[in-house]
Amino acid sequence: MWKVLRDLLRHNRGFAIGVALLSFVLAIALLSFVSPYSPLDSYVVPPDLPPCWPYVLGTTSRGQDVFWTLTFAIRNTLLFGFLVALLSRLLSLTIGLVAGYAGGVVDRALMSLNDTFIVIPLFPILVLFYFVMRDRMSWVSLALVMACLGWAYDARLIRSVAMSLRTREFTETGIFSGMSMPRILVEEHLPYVLPIVFSTTMNNINWSIGLEVTLSVLGFTDINTPTIGVMIYWANQHTALVAGIWWWIAFPVLLVVITFIGLFLLAVSMNEFIDPRGRLGRGAP
């Protein structure tokens, strides 16, 4: 495992850049733990200052330090992305593997559920969800809803692989040897689909962060928890661009773009690693 990582870092520029960008973003998120200000307090610093020492990224019209607010925002945004990805991976793995392996009625039932989730329009559902929940809407409940909406494509992908795995001899041998279905799925099929899952995880994080930012910018989320989207929302509320407070919007956008690029590069280089031809050139792992 470590050898694979080392080789990827050494020979795959995309992977190296992706790791560097994400480490940078992660470092900023970790800085939130040493922040001198609470993210919810306002007017703790002079408002509307351009980037200058000690306010390196300037201050907002609400009297908050952009840099330290950004550390909280990116931490929450990343956590949100990871939580959605983790929950939706669990769903898509379970449903994809079971549907592909069991086939028949189970497959048909699970896949009609799956297709329902594929065809329903996401954005209106999320907006509707906000109008139903209103003040009870929290960061965690949004993550739960997004996880419930974000597994369907990947479950189909995993199911297609599982259907092929079911007919392979090692599965037949497992059945013949008396392995139970959960054991076959976990011990024989899961290692096979795991690289694919890693790659789709990156895409899923990107997707969920993007959607969260969109919803927050429009004010359809809990606007009291600082995230990248919520920062942009407040900047818009204070007409930051008209007032010339560009740093209030520019830095959150820049940071989230860096996150996107980092995750994208990781997903792409992961794809290259999964491709056995690419792996062959590097020698067996």
Place this chain on the structure above:
Amino acid sequence: MGMHPGTPGQPGHSRNQRDELREPRPATAAIDAPVVDVTNLRAWYVTRQFGVQREVRAVDDVSLQVRRNEIYGLAGESSCGKSTLIKTIAGAVRPPLEVLGGSVLFDFHGEHLDLYRSPPAARAAIRWKHLSYVMQGSMSVLNPVRRVRHSFVDFAYRHIGGSIADFENTVRAHLERLQLRPGVLEAYPHELSGGMRQRVAIALATVCRPELIIADEPTTALDVIVQKGVLGMIREVQRELQSSLLFVTHDMAVHAYLCDRLGVMYAGRLIEEAPTADIFRAPLHPYTRHLIASLPRIGQAARMDALKGAPPNLAAPPAGCRFHPRCPLAMEVCSQQVPPLETLTPGHRVACFAVTPPATPASAPVSVSPTQVSTRAAPPGDSR
């Protein structure tokens, strides 16, 4: 029926003498009882869709026995039901395959089991321990993303039990016995060559020292040199464990090399069964005769005749003898009645009205005696 002691001329006879160092098997009255006794087995692929039932009669009314310490070969062309038959014997039956009749009786040293009248737990309990199955395409029995060691643990550990360390020692000892480096355990399957993977698959199937090994075309994907090595290893394992082997391939040369007795299948039925040497020397069924005559011989210059037609569609097999549309000796009765598998000489069974005329001739068939038959189609220089 069919349970005579081996004659001295039989290829498998001398091998027993090499195992005198081993502890002798318990001398019970049932020492000559077959390991597996298949009676009138019928297994069809049945699909029901849109209210239409379709069935493919892949195994129809097959009876055979595999004795202790013998290698039984099952021959026949592709799609004649060989694989289905041994899947059914191994109990690896999954829809759409259904067992519609007959029985499979195992006798593992006094431990009797009627496969299709036993609870699934009892069926599962004999696997690996008493009965192992080297599947078709067994080169891919190993999970490509797991080390070989994991495949051993996943598939065989439950059947041995004990601690993992003990199990790994057993596996290592077994691999060494088969002259495989224990290092293969740490390899991924793609790092091994085809022949090596095949050997590992055989080692995996035999690690629990089963009494009956069922092998489905284990050497078909290999070139002849590697094939010979793998076949030698299979024989070695069989000798060493004193187990029985049910071996399936369409390759007659492999059968000649390996098997003690040979059963020939055509279109889902067993049509002839005899000691291997007898089948090659004096085949009786017209299909078997053409099969043997089709084998190229060294120095042969003449062009070989092909049998007309193709094997029947098993979804709609012809009535009577399934070979009769292609048979040069076909009589009227052949299209009306199914020829029973009759014992002609001890150990030699054949299902053909041309060889064993029907007991009550319905419409006075033209009787052809066996000697007449064999001189007509046996290859030159090979008549009895």
